Structures are given as structure tokens and as C-alpha cells.
Amino acid sequence: MSTPRNLWVNRLRTDFRAALGLLAVLACVPFFVSSPYSLGIVIVSMYFAMLAMGWNLLAGFTGQFSLAPAAFAMLGAYTTGLLDYHWQAPLAIGLPAAVLGTALVGWALGRLILRLRGPYLALTTLSFAEIARVVISNSHEFTRGDQGLNVPTLMQSRVGYYYLFLAVLALMLVGLYLLMRSKVGRFWLAIRDDSIGAETRGIDVVRYKTLAFGLSCAICGFAGALYGTFSQLVSPELGLLLQTGLVISMVVIGGIGTLTGPILGALLVYLSSEWLREIGGIQLIVFSALVIIFARFFRTGLWGLMTHWRPRPKSAADAAKESA
Amino acid sequence: MSLLMTKNLSKHFGGVSAVDDVSFAVEEGQILGLIGPNGSGKTTVLNMLSGFLQPDAGEVVFAEENVTRLTTVELARRGLLRMFQMTRVFERISTLDNMLVAGMAMGLTEKETGERAQVLIEELAMTHVQYLDAGQLSGGQRKLLEFGMCFIKPPRIALLDEPFAAVHPVMREAMANFIRRRHAMGQTFLLVSHDMPIVVELCQRSVCMNAGKVIAVGPTRSVLESTPVIEAYLGSSSHV
Amino acid sequence: MLALDLLVNGLIIGLFYALMAVGLAMIFGVLKVVNFAHGEFYMVGAYAYVLISLKLGVSPWIALPAAAAAGAAIGWLVERTLMRPLYSGYASWSIMKDEYAVVVTFGLSLLLINLVDKIVGPYPIRGPELIETTRFSIGPIMLNGQKLIAAGISLALLTGLALFIKRSLWGRQIQAVAQNRLGASLAGIDATRTTSMIFAIAGLLAALSGALLAPVINPSPDVGAFPAIKSYVIVVLGGMGSIWGAMIAALLLGVFEAFFAVYVSYAYRDAFGLMLLILVLIFRPQGLFGEKGREV
Numbered sequence: 001m002s003t004p005r006n007l008w009v010n011r012l013r014t015d016f017r018a019a020l021g022l023l024a025v026l027a028c029v030p031f032f033v034s035s036p037y038s039l040g041i042v043i044v045s046m047y048f049a050m051l052a053m054g055w056n057l058l059a060g061f062t063g064q065f066s067l068a069p070a071a072f073a074m075l076g077a078y079t080t081g082l083l084d085y086h087w088q089a090p091l092a093i094g095l096p097a098a099v100l101g102t103a104l105v106g107w108a109l110g111r112l113i114l115r116l117r118g119p120y121l122a123l124t125t126l127s128f129a130e131i132a133r134v135v136i137s138n139s140h141e142f143t144r145g146d147q148g149l150n151v152p153t154l155m156q157s158r159v160g161y162y163y164l165f166l167a168v169l170a171l172m173l174v175g176l177y178l179l180m181r182s183k184v185g186r187f188w189l190a191i192r193d194d195s196i197g198a199e200t201r202g203i204d205v206v207r208y209k210t211l212a213f214g215l216s217c218a219i220c221g222f223a224g225a226l227y228g229t230f231s232q233l234v235s236p237e238l239g240l241l242l243q244t245g246l247v248i249s250m251v252v253i254g255g256i257g258t259l260t261g262p263i264l265g266a267l268l269v270y271l272s273s274e275w276l277r278e279i280g281g282i283q284l285i286v287f288s289a290l291v292i293i294f295a296r297f298f299r300t301g302l303w304g305l306m307t308h309w310r311p312r313p314k315s316a317a318d319a320a321k322e323s324a
Numbered sequence: 325m326s327l328l329m330t331k332n333l334s335k336h337f338g339g340v341s342a343v344d345d346v347s348f349a350v351e352e353g354q355i356l357g358l359i360g361p362n363g364s365g366k367t368t369v370l371n372m373l374s375g376f377l378q379p380d381a382g383e384v385v386f387a388e389e390n391v392t393r394l395t396t397v398e399l400a401r402r403g404l405l406r407m408f409q410m411t412r413v414f415e416r417i418s419t420l421d422n423m424l425v426a427g428m429a430m431g432l433t434e435k436e437t438g439e440r441a442q443v444l445i446e447e448l449a450m451t452h453v454q455y456l457d458a459g460q461l462s463g464g465q466r467k468l469l470e471f472g473m474c475f476i477k478p479p480r481i482a483l484l485d486e487p488f489a490a491v492h493p494v495m496r497e498a499m500a501n502f503i504r505r506r507h508a509m510g511q512t513f514l515l516v517s518h519d520m521p522i523v524v525e526l527c528q529r530s531v532c533m534n535a536g537k538v539i540a541v542g543p544t545r546s547v548l549e550s551t552p553v554i555e556a557y558l559g560s561s562s563h564v
Numbered sequence: 565m566l567a568l569d570l571l572v573n574g575l576i577i578g579l580f581y582a583l584m585a586v587g588l589a590m591i592f593g594v595l596k597v598v599n600f601a602h603g604e605f606y607m608v609g610a611y612a613y614v615l616i617s618l619k620l621g622v623s624p625w626i627a628l629p630a631a632a633a634a635g636a637a638i639g640w641l642v643e644r645t646l647m648r649p650l651y652s653g654y655a656s657w658s659i660m661k662d663e664y665a666v667v668v669t670f671g672l673s674l675l676l677i678n679l680v681d682k683i684v685g686p687y688p689i690r691g692p693e694l695i696e697t698t699r700f701s702i703g704p705i706m707l708n709g710q711k712l713i714a715a716g717i718s719l720a721l722l723t724g725l726a727l728f729i730k731r732s733l734w735g736r737q738i739q740a741v742a743q744n745r746l747g748a749s750l751a752g753i754d755a756t757r758t759t760s761m762i763f764a765i766a767g768l769l770a771a772l773s774g775a776l777l778a779p780v781i782n783p784s785p786d787v788g789a790f791p792a793i794k795s796y797v798i799v800v801l802g803g804m805g806s807i808w809g810a811m812i813a814a815l816l817l818g819v820f821e822a823f824f825a826v827y828v829s830y831a832y833r834d835a836f837g838l839m840l841l842i843l844v845l846i847f848r849p850q851g852l853f854g855e856k857g858r859e860v
Contacts, residue, residue, distance in 0.1 A: 118662025197412030202400030291671035
């Protein structure tokens with residue numbers, strides 16, 4: 001479209017408002033739903049929403065399709081869990097440590113694989129994720145392997161946890177909005193669209209790519225650690241490739257490269273998966289089919305469809321006619 | 325002291341000497357043409373000047389500083405910008421956003437960038453497509469956009485790699501005018517081009533390369549009329 | 565002697581790895597994408613073999629080519645429906661073709677695993693062996709009859725494939741398209757049909773690999789994940805897109821893993837290969853025999 005609506009700041013603002021709206025709806029849910037089981041389901045979907053936002057930062061905004069988001073959630077969760085298990089560290093130390101630890105590892109990983117793109121990046125991050133999971137699964141003395149670790153909880157109240165997750169999600173959203181609105185976000189978009197072109201224009205691609213990696217992994221790591229305190233158990237299953245597959249599906253279906261898309265996708269996919277599970281366990285079939293269909297035909301996802309951004313671009317002549 | 329100088333620049337690929345002992349200088353405020361038949365090494369030289377390739381020997385001196393080992397980003401910060409033969413724009417954001425990114429990358433504030441971008445967009449006659457995603461622009465418009473991005477903060481020197489290749493004549497005129505206007509304001513250019521009429525028109529001096537070596541330097545007309553250059557382009561049996 | 569036993573068994577495993585990896589290398593060679601659903605071609609082959617021989621009461625020697633055909637069919641279908649956008653000017657993902665391939669093949673992998681899980685069931689299934697004898701020994705080496713036959717068939721297939729690519733007309737078309745798509749089509753080669761053929765062959769080989777190993781491994785729906793990861797390591801090691809590289813790297817990996825599992829650590833033998841993949845991609849991205857160019 002050739003209207004000011006297509007300008008980045010305007011696109012982003014609409015996006016942000018819609019996402020806030022979604023969170024506002026979520027804030028009202030406990031007034032109508034009181035069953036702890038149902039609230040728990042929404043809490044888990046918020047966990048996935050955080051992972052989705054973290055992955056979208058790296059893949060949707062910066063163009064780095066990593067296959068390691070679930071692995072970093074697992075690493076964050078284990079940082080907190082291990083600090084508690086071995087040294088009885090309180091959560092006030094364990095949680096920030098998870099953020100810092102995953103931020104550093106993410107930053108380092110990004111630095112190491114700077115020049116890789118597409119399938120090479122995917123393969124490297126996939127290998128990293130699997131190595132991490134295998135190591136944690138097999139280090140029985142240190143991590144208790146597949147049995148997992150018990151993690152202390154922040155509070156007993158489920159409603160309390162609900163609003164905690166919501167608050168964290170909201171903070172992440174606001175933080176990302178401010179970042180994407182600033183020059184950092186624009187540089188990420190430029191790197192996504194053409195990293196060589198970005199370099200030529202004077203953007204420090206090394207610095208901004210590694211920043212995106214570090215931040216994305218920190219988001220996933222913190223989400224994992226937080227979830228650990230909620231479920232009070234962390235296990236290597238958090239880092240299964242299947243979990244990454246779910247996160248990617250959520251973002252692609254919701255709308256990649258947007259603020260609302262990951263949240264929308266996570267909520268829809270996870271909530272309806274609970275519903276579909278009752279029907280007959282076909283939820284994964286449905287979602288993987290949806291991912292393929294959306295990737296093939298509706299790249300901009302649900303959010304893109306809702307805002308009428310067409311996947312097929314118009315020609316400049318049409319646009320000139322439109323704005324004349 | 326010249327603005328940009330290369331001294332004995334060399335680059336080998338495998339056993340082939342793509343660039344062999346190339347030396348020339350670009351003076352401030354000049355448009356220097358870099359011409360030569362296909363495969364003569366012009367783009368390789370450009371790549372070495374803009375930090376995309378490391379020379380095997382020789383050095384590059386820019387504003388009296390040895391910049392041979394600097395990266396593309398460091399060179400851009402110092403005011404050495406280049407444009408590519410295959411246009412590079414950021415396809416999934418609007419034309420105006422492309423300009424804003426370019427300005428911010430050069431250290432301008434958002435407000436300043438916005439103002440300059442508006443002026444440039446008008447100059448390039450792209451006001452009617454400024455909100456269109458850059459990926460939807462026509463080829464010529466993308467070239468103009470790349471010009472805009474390069475000049476939102478005028479660089480100390482602009483390296484242009486075959487900017488007129490496969491461009492519509494009308495667009496070509498617009499681009500040539502843009503170059504002329506900037507040149508009149510003191511902008512320095514190094515122009516790599518095949519388009520002889522434009523080279524004659526825009527470049528007072530030229531360097532001609534063939535098979536990796538410099539074979540002629542001087543005022544463009546005399547370079548084009550010199551024997552080695554004619555032989556290089558047309559083969560040695562062609563000179564009368 | 566343990567070492568000789570490890571060597572032979574490692575080579576045998578390597579042959580199976582090679583069947584899968586070669587198809588992946590071909591796909592990468594022609595489309596420059598990694599097929600993340602490759603493990604599921606293997607799984608489909610394994611299930612086709614077991615189900616056809618059990619449900620239709622057919623001899624395993626007939627079920628085997630049937631499974632191969634199923635693999636070819638699915639490979640061809642995937643190319644036809646999902647891979648066309650990668651080269652027929654589909655504008656939407658234009659600058660992110662590689663990422664499209666990652667997402668779509670990842671989704672396909674999930675879809676196939678869960679479809680089989682739902683339709684057949686999540687529990688491992690047992691398939692009939694090709695011959696009756698199981699364990700016997702040649703000198704100091706312990707061998708498994710099924711594995712030996714399977715290895716023999718694999719070897720024959722790989723040799724056949726190598727000859728096919730080098731000598732036959734279609735094989736040379738494949739080489740041409742892999743090197744230069746545009747040039748090949750200008751020279752009159754139907755690049756689209758060649759790509760379909762490559763996917764069909766890749767699917768066939770992977771499916772056959774799954775079918776041959778089905779009696780040994782007792783497949784379940786996610787049985788393809790493990791060989792798939794091995795294939796990625798092999799293709800990277802051998803050089804993305806190089807068929808010879810894949811074959812040699814497969815044999816090397818089979819042998820190395822066998823020794824690593826016994827002399828260093830059994831639990832981490834998979835992680836070893838993955839570590840190798842990361843190191844290769846960072847320090848020598850063209851692998852042993854491939855061409856440079858890991859950046860778009």
C-alpha cells in the first residue's frame with residue numbers, strides 16, 4: 001500500500017496497540033474463569049507467547065532463523081534450577097542469573113556463527129540445541145538427567161502467577177516496541193532484508209546481530225526460568241526440538257515479523273490445542289498442516305491477513321494510481 | 325594530496341591475476357572514470373577500495389589515512405560509500421523508511437534524517453511512491469532510492485559500480501543529472517561504467533584497465549582515443 | 565579383535581547413513597536448501613515396508629521395492645506442492661527463500677510424524693526380516709544377517725546411483741541443473757522435471773534405508789529424527805551438495821562413531837557428530853569436497 005499507513009512507525013503503532021488489546025483481554029480472563037486448571041493452561045500459553053516473541057525478534061525482525069529457542073528456555077530454567085539444587089541459591093539470584101547466563105551464551109553463539117545464513121544457520125543452531133539437551137540429559141550427577149530438577153516457587157496463588165506472567169509479557173512487549181521503534185529496530189530490519197547492503201550503508205552488522213542473539217536468548221531463557229518456578233519442575237523435555245517446532249508454528253501462523261503475531265499465534269495454537277486434544281489428539285496434525293499452508297500461501301500470517309497486507313506485492317503502477 | 329589513492333594494488337584468485345599493480349588517484353571534487361572491457365578487474369578494484377576484499381599487495385590511502393585493512397563499516401563511517409551494480413535496498417520496508425535507516429546509520433538523528441529524506445525524495449521525484457515497500461519499486465526507482473540512501477549524508481567519496489547498467493534511458497538521464505548536480509556542489513565520484521557516452525560526459529579524467537593492469541590514465545577523451553585502449557576494447561587488429 | 569569388528573560394523577552403519585545422506589546432498593545441490601523432513605522419508609519407507617508385508621501378507625522382497633516406490637512418490641509430491649516457490653519466482657518469501665524451506669520442511673516433518681502417530685499408532689512396530697539367519701561370525705567379526713543383506717543392497721544401490729549420475733543422460737542433466745540452473749534450462753534441460761526427479765530419487769533412497777533397517781530397529785513414528793540428524797552432519801562434513809562427499813563422509817562417520825562409542829563415551833556419541841557439524845560450518849564450511857558459499 002502506498003499510504004502513510006505503511007510507514008514503519010505507523011505499522012508498528014497499530015501492531016503495538018493490537019497487542020496491548022490482546023493483553024488487556026487476557027487481564028480480564030480471571031474474572032470469568034476461576035478453575036485453576038484453565039488458568040494454568042493460559043499461563044502456559046503465555047510462556048509460549050514469550051518464547052514466540054523472543055524467537056520472532058531474532059527470526060522475524062533480524063532474519064536469523066535459529067532452531068534453538070526451546071534449548072535456551074531449557075538453559076535458563078536449568079540455570080535457576082541448578083543454582084537452587086547445588087547451592088540453595090534463592091530465586092532472587094537464580095532468576096537474574098538465568099537471564100544473564102542465557103544472554104551471554106546467546107551473544108557468544110551469535111558471534112560464532114555470524115557469517116552463516118539460511119540452512120547453515122538452522123543446522124548450526126539445531127546442533128547446538130541438541131548437544132545442550134543431550135548433555136543435560138546425560139549428566140546424571142550434575143543435573144539428575146531425565147528425572148529433572150525441582151524448583152522452588154515464587155508464590156502459591158495461581159491467580160498471582162497468572163498476573164505475574166501477564167506483567168512480564170507486557171513488559172517484554174513494551175520493551176520490544178520501544179526497541180523496534182528506535183534505530184536499533186530499524187537496523188535489525190535492514191540486516192534482515194540485506195545484511196551486505198546494511199554493512200555498506202554503515203550499519204555495524206556484527207554488533208547488532210549479536211545484540212539480537214543475546215536479547216532473544218535472554219528472553220527465552222527468562223521465560224524458561226519463570227516457567228520452571230511455576231511448574232516447579234525443569235526437565236530436558238523443555239528443550240526438545242518439538243518445542244521449537246511449536247514456537248515456530250505459532251509465530252508463522254500468528255504473523256512473523258510483528259509484535260501481535262507471536263502473541264496471537266501462541267494463544268491460538270496452545271489454547272485450541274487443549275480443545276483439539278479432547279476431540280482426539282489431532283492438534284499437532286492440524287497445526288503442522290496450518291504452518292505449511294500459511295508459509296506457502298499467507299506469509300504474513302493471521303495478523304497480516306487481518307490488516308490486509310497482501311502476500312503478493314502490487315506493482316508500482318498500481319500504487320501510483322492508488323495514491324493519485 | 326589526493327582524496328583517494330591506490331598504490332600497487334594487487335589481487336590474485338587461484339593462479340589468475342585479477343588486479344595487478346594498480347595505482348591511481350582521485351582528487352577531491354573530481355569525477356574519475358574507471359573503464360575497461362569485461363573482466364579487466366574494475367569491480368575487484370572497487371571491492372578492495374570498499375572493504376569487501378583484502379588486497380594481496382599494495383595499499384589504499386583515503387584522506388591521508390592508510391585504510392587498506394579497514395572493514396566496509398569502518399570505511400562508511402569515514403565517508404567512503406559505494407553503490408552496487410545489482411541494486412541493494414531494504415525490500416520489506418517503505419522507501420521513506422529505507423532513507424531513514426540510511427540516515428540513522430550515518431549518525432543523523434531521526435528528525436534530521438526525516439527532513440533530509442523528504443528533500444531527497446522530492447529531488448528524486450519519488451514522492452508518490454515514498455510509502456511503498458522498496459521491494460515493489462521498479463528497477464530504475466530502486467536505483468534512484470539507492471542514490472538517495474547514499475547521499476542522505478553526502479559522503480566524502482562515492483564509488484559507483486556500473487550505475488547505468490540496464491537502466492531505462494529516461495532514468496539514466498535522471499541519474500546523470502543527479503550526479504551532475506552533486507558534482508557541482510563539490511561531491512567526489514569514482515565511476516565504474518561501460519556506458520561510454522556518459523563517461524565522456526561526466527568524467528573529466530579516466531583510468532582504463534585491461535586484464536588487471538592500468539593501461540591508460542588521463543583526460544577521458546585522450547584515454548579513449550589512445551591505441552592501447554582501442555586495442556583492449558576491440559582487439560588488436562582493429563586499429564587503423 | 566575388537567577394532568576390526570568395530571571397523572566392519574561401522575562401515576556397515578555408514579552405508580545406511582550414506583543412503584539417506586546422498587539424497588539430502590542431492591536436494592541441497594539442486595535447490596540449495598536443507599530438507600528438514602528427510603528423516604520422515606526414512607520413516608515412511610520403514611512403515612510402508614512393515615505395513616505392506618504384514619497387512620497385505622506379501623513377501624518382504626516385494627514389500628521392499630514397494631516401500632521404495634512409496635518414498636519416491638512422497639518425494640515427488642513434496643517437490644511438486646511445496647518446493648516450487650523456491651525457484652518459480654514466488655515473490656512473497658523472495659528474499660527469504662531459505663527460511664521458507666526451513667519452516668515448510670520443519671512443518672512437514674511434524675505433520676508426517678503426527679499423521680503416522682495418529683493413523684498407525686505411537687508404538688514401535690515389528691517388521692519381517694529378509695532372510696532367516698540372524699547372528700553368525702566370519703572370523704573374529706560378529707555379523708547380523710539382516711544387516712549384512714541390507715548393507716549389500718545399499719552398496720549396490722549407491723554404486724548404481726554413482727554410475728547413473730556419471731554416465732546416464734538423466735544423471736548428467738542432474739549435474740547440470742545442480743551446477744547452474746539457468747544455464748541448464750537455457751541449454752534445453754527441463755530443470756523443473758529434473759528437480760522432481762531428484763526429489764523422487766532422494767525419497768526413494770531414504771525410504772529404502774528405512775525399509776532395510778526396519779527389522780533391526782522396530783520403527784516408531786519419530787524414528788526418522790535420529791538418522792536425519794546424522795544426515796545433516798554427513799552432508800555438512802562431506803560438503804553441502806557433494807554426492808561423493810556424502811558417501812565418503814557417511815562411511816567415515818559410521819566408523820568414527822563406532823570407535824567413539826566404545827573408547828570414549830556411548831552416551832555422547834551423537835553429540836560428537838553434532839559438535840563436528842558446528843566446527844565444520846564455522847571453520848571449513850565447504851566440508852571435505854564441497855564448494856564455498858555458505859552465505860546468501
